[in-house]
Amino acid sequence: MRTRFQQGLDELRQKLLRMGGLAEQAVDRACQAYLDRDLSRCQMVLEGETQINISEREIDELAFDMLAMQQPMAVDLRFILAVTKINADLERVGDQAVNIAERVMDMVSLPAVDLPVDIARMSAAVSAMVRRSLESFIEAKAELAQAVLEMDNVVDRMRDEAFIMLVKAMNERPEVTRQALDALLVARNLERVADHATNIAEDVIFWVRGADVRHNAPQEPNGQQQPSPQAASETR
């Protein structure tokens, strides 16, 4: 047993989980800030981004060191590759949370208006996707990750509905255009977060099953498309 290597893998897992927690918290705070028109939460999101960026670099450095020094193979190699990709997605989730917080700050500076968009429902769906994608990583469960992929369509539809309703509101009530535009951008940012959660789920499936399911292209684990030489000789 390569004890030091295993310790390195555990450290990578722990660091990514902490990073996941920070990104998830940032999205939740940004959404709550929208719902409560709460500037203090916006500020917390902006300040939290620094820590997310620091975590991203730490994880990449550790993953890079392990690739160079330990020459991981098979499931370990897939794990480290998945971690680096999930890391990048989590950092982008943090960026989207910042974008939402900035829109909220703009909205708070304007009169509050009633808009035909259910950001609460959308943010609940998106948060669930982020949480479940991280759970699938913690538990190494491809089935959980698969469920996340299926949720993405629901969020896409919510975003499309929000666009239609908000554009309609802008046409009918030009005085709310700026607030509606902010809400529309928030909906788009949330949809992007859902895309990152989808990417994370795909990376978990790649790690656990060795299968590339990106871009709606379900495939067998690599190398199994053709019969193996051993199988070929056995079937002679």
Add this chain to the structure above:
Amino acid sequence: MGVGIQVENVNAWYGKSQALHDINLKVEANHATALIGPSGCGKSTFIRCLNRMHETTPEARVEGKVKIGELDAYDGTSPTQLRRRIGMVFQKPNPFPTMSIYDNVAAGLKLNGYRDKKHLDEIVERSLKSSALWEEVKDSVHKKSGASLSGGQQQRLCIARALAVEPEVLLMDEPCSALDPISTGKIEELIFELKAQYTIVIVTHNMQQAARVAEYTGFFLLGRLIEYDKTEKIFTNPSDKRTEDYITGRFG
């Protein structure tokens, strides 16, 4: 040109101890196939069964079928005939120490009665070029002895010696384990080039080496072939848990 190797139901024993159990595999012609596994797993025994080197060990015995191209290794073929078609390179370079570089390479041919000096010169030069040693020794092939070369050069000399008799298959039993990284890199480059003309089977403890040089990899454990597949598959997503445990270092 290289030929394929077909192995069917091969079992091997040292005395009463069974070293190989029902090995079945097909080695592709003009490809490199790596055999990996922990010490004592049977991978060296296996390649020794291919050229009947196994028979040099007292009380060793083999059952099953081995075909080198169309040649049946164990039925109607003498070990000498077989080994003319299968070259072998060992872990420790073993040039004939007192012979010149030239005589080392020409030894196999001279043993077979070749006397045409011009033809021998051609073969020695071609073999040393094939083993990527020619440029380093071309001015001293008659002056320097095999033992005067560095370890990496000695191993390439042994490869030249094996190639001189124009085999179809080249067996390599941990050919780089006694070499430094530079010499190892040269041998690996060489393996890559030699595939065009020979079928190569290489036993290695270095998994990165297997990943670098071989298209196919077999994993042996306790005398059994556990998994045999494309190298890429073995090292990224093996089918058998035991293969995965071995290559990820989770054994024991």
